[in-house]
Amino acid sequence: MESNLSNQAIILEDGKPVLKDIEDTLLAEGEIRIRVEASPMNPSDQLWLAGLYGIKELIPKKTLGAGFEGSGVVTEAHESVGADIVGKTVAFFDDCHNEGFQGVWRKYINKKASDVIQFPEHVKSDEVFGVFVNPLTVVLIVNTAKKNGNKALIHGAASSSLGKILVRYAKHVDFPVINIVRRQEQADSLKELGAEHILDSSSDTFDDDLAELSKELGATAYFDPIAGAFCGRVLAKMPAKSTAYVYGALSGEPVSLSPIDIIFYQKSITYLYLATWFMEASKEEQDEAFGEVIKDLSTGGKIFGTKIYKTFSLDKVVEACEEAAKTASLGKVIINPQL
Numbered sequence: 001m002e003s004n005l006s007n008q009a010i011i012l013e014d015g016k017p018v019l020k021d022i023e024d025t026l027l028a029e030g031e032i033r034i035r036v037e038a039s040p041m042n043p044s045d046q047l048w049l050a051g052l053y054g055i056k057e058l059i060p061k062k063t064l065g066a067g068f069e070g071s072g073v074v075t076e077a078h079e080s081v082g083a084d085i086v087g088k089t090v091a092f093f094d095d096c097h098n099e100g101f102q103g104v105w106r107k108y109i110n111k112k113a114s115d116v117i118q119f120p121e122h123v124k125s126d127e128v129f130g131v132f133v134n135p136l137t138v139v140l141i142v143n144t145a146k147k148n149g150n151k152a153l154i155h156g157a158a159s160s161s162l163g164k165i166l167v168r169y170a171k172h173v174d175f176p177v178i179n180i181v182r183r184q185e186q187a188d189s190l191k192e193l194g195a196e197h198i199l200d201s202s203s204d205t206f207d208d209d210l211a212e213l214s215k216e217l218g219a220t221a222y223f224d225p226i227a228g229a230f231c232g233r234v235l236a237k238m239p240a241k242s243t244a245y246v247y248g249a250l251s252g253e254p255v256s257l258s259p260i261d262i263i264f265y266q267k268s269i270t271y272l273y274l275a276t277w278f279m280e281a282s283k284e285e286q287d288e289a290f291g292e293v294i295k296d297l298s299t300g301g302k303i304f305g306t307k308i309y310k311t312f313s314l315d316k317v318v319e320a321c322e323e324a325a326k327t328a329s330l331g332k333v334i335i336n337p338q339l
């Protein structure tokens, strides 16, 4: 049992990430201590570091850490939990809107045992660092499209880590997806994954191709992580009554949509946000989504696994953030606090 609870964590000082020595409290009833080994640098983390993520009014006014999800190995458990969990690989999430938010970018984290996901012996931290954010959002995207009666969906920035999971999951559940990318090499990488419909927005025929394909497949839902003017451009080519679900802010720009499309073709824009789904979904819906993701990640992650592009140590969070913005199409930049 480790008795020394000294630790190191990323703390935001005047909005800037700084690596600090900290002291953790002893384990409380029901808690475990985890050696954090992997955490992705997701776009949501990039927004957080830029001071733009989340509902500001709900974020507790206290010293803030960073990092929303990760994986690691349990090093210690409170006697109320029992020792069986020690040595297990676990995945965990930390919500910045919760009073207890610490941020997972730290060498060790104390969590309630009931709040983590345990994986079988053979699963390593670098296979399950991203269990929550992207896999569950992919399931939510497909379920939203199905629930609202769409026959097919359109996805933007489809060469993202999430986009690659979507290609594999949609194929698995046999739901047609039109994948939009912005470069030929991104189209090639999606083709390799087995994507059937790929459109490159840099092509001269993009708008006409999109109009034709969305009509042919009956694609009336666009899941948009880019926003900006591109949202309206895509909607303009989709059938009447189509909806864009804005779920990311990759362009950093406000969305725009022609009033003609709104009035005469009843096209609309709404949002998709995993956090609100979490709050509104029934226990059965949550268990079903988690069940699919955990089963796959426990057996090789053929659908929900994420390729790592580069790993950074805890003191290189700023560099990791810059790298992730440049190389996202190649795989995930992750933080390993043990380096």
Ligand SMILES: NC(=O)c1ccc[n+]([C@@H]2O[C@H](COP(=O)([O-])OP(=O)(O)OC[C@H]3O[C@@H](n4cnc5c(N)ncnc54)[C@H](OP(=O)(O)O)[C@@H]3O)[C@@H](O)[C@H]2O)c1
Residues within 6 Å of the ligand: 042, 043, 044, 133, 134, 137, 157, 158, 159, 160, 161, 162, 163, 182, 183, 225, 226, 246, 247, 248, 249, 250, 251, 272, 273, 274, 275, 324, 325, 326, 327, 328, 329, 331, 332
């Ligand atoms: N709403 C929610 O609940 C929720 C949950 C999970 C994820 N998300 C969002 O899902 C999106 C994807 O996440 P991820 O982790 O998969 O991202 P990621 O792996 O970091 O990939 C980002 C991708 O977006 C592309 N991209 C960046 N800026 C772009 C732009 N202006 N126009 C077109 N493409 C652009 C990049 O391609 P290049 O190489 O061409 O730059 C890259 O392929 C993010 O926006 C994230 O915030 C939202």
